[in-house]
Amino acid sequence: MDIDEILIKLDAVRRQGDGWIALCPAHNDHHPSLSIRERNGKLLLHCFAGCSFEDVLSALGAKRKR
Ligand SMILES: [Zn+2]
Numbered sequence: 330m331d332i333d334e335i336l337i338k339l340d341a342v343r344r345q346g347d348g349w350i351a352l353c354p355a356h357n358d359h360h361p362s363l364s365i366r367e368r369n370g371k372l373l374l375h376c377f378a379g380c381s382f383e384d385v386l387s388a389l390g391a392k393r394k395r
Contacts, residue, residue: 330386332367335374338389339363348373354388355380 336342339351341361348366352358353376362377363385374385 330372330389332365332372335365335372335389339365353378353380353385355384 336349336351339354342349342351342365343361345364348364350361351363351365352361353363355376356378358378363380364373364375364377366373366375374382376385380388
Protein backbone atom coordinates (compact mmCIF):
# COMPACT_ATOMS: atom_id res chain seq x y z
CA MET A 330 0.00 0.00 0.00
CA ASP A 331 1.48 3.36 -0.86
CA ILE A 332 0.86 6.68 0.78
CA ASP A 333 -1.57 7.93 -1.88
CA GLU A 334 -3.82 4.89 -1.42
CA ILE A 335 -3.82 5.52 2.32
CA LEU A 336 -4.55 9.23 2.07
CA ILE A 337 -7.53 8.53 -0.22
CA LYS A 338 -9.11 6.33 2.45
CA LEU A 339 -8.59 8.69 5.35
CA ASP A 340 -10.90 11.48 6.47
CA ALA A 341 -9.97 15.05 7.29
CA VAL A 342 -6.50 14.77 5.75
CA ARG A 343 -4.40 17.86 6.20
CA ARG A 344 -0.86 18.64 5.18
CA GLN A 345 1.36 19.08 8.21
CA GLY A 346 5.07 19.71 7.97
CA ASP A 347 6.64 17.06 5.77
CA GLY A 348 3.65 14.73 6.17
CA TRP A 349 -0.09 14.69 6.77
CA ILE A 350 -2.49 14.29 9.66
CA ALA A 351 -5.92 12.70 9.46
CA LEU A 352 -8.66 11.11 11.53
CA CYS A 353 -7.45 7.73 12.75
CA PRO A 354 -9.57 4.89 11.33
CA ALA A 355 -8.58 2.48 14.10
CA HIS A 356 -10.36 4.28 16.94
CA ASN A 357 -13.28 6.68 17.27
CA ASP A 358 -11.33 9.79 16.40
CA HIS A 359 -12.88 13.25 16.56
CA HIS A 360 -9.73 15.26 16.32
CA PRO A 361 -7.09 14.25 13.78
CA SER A 362 -4.53 12.22 15.70
CA LEU A 363 -3.00 10.08 12.98
CA SER A 364 0.25 11.26 11.50
CA ILE A 365 1.23 9.92 8.08
CA ARG A 366 4.71 10.35 6.73
CA GLU A 367 6.98 8.89 4.16
CA ARG A 368 10.69 8.72 4.77
CA ASN A 369 13.19 7.06 2.45
CA GLY A 370 10.31 5.30 0.72
CA LYS A 371 9.10 3.84 4.01
CA LEU A 372 5.60 4.54 5.24
CA LEU A 373 5.32 5.84 8.79
CA LEU A 374 1.97 5.90 10.59
CA HIS A 375 1.61 7.17 14.13
CA CYS A 376 -1.60 7.53 16.13
CA PHE A 377 -1.25 9.85 19.11
CA ALA A 378 -4.03 7.92 20.87
CA GLY A 379 -1.85 4.82 20.81
CA CYS A 380 -3.15 2.66 17.94
CA SER A 381 -0.46 0.50 16.42
CA PHE A 382 0.69 0.61 12.82
CA GLU A 383 -1.03 -2.78 12.29
CA ASP A 384 -4.29 -1.55 13.85
CA VAL A 385 -4.36 1.40 11.49
CA LEU A 386 -3.51 -0.65 8.41
CA SER A 387 -6.10 -3.30 9.14
CA ALA A 388 -8.74 -0.62 9.77
CA LEU A 389 -7.82 0.90 6.43
CA GLY A 390 -7.96 -2.48 4.71
CA ALA A 391 -11.45 -3.07 6.06
CA LYS A 392 -12.64 0.29 4.90
CA ARG A 393 -13.49 0.70 1.25
CA LYS A 394 -14.55 4.20 0.42
CA ARG A 395 -14.25 3.97 -3.34
ZN1 LIG B 1 -5.98 5.71 16.61
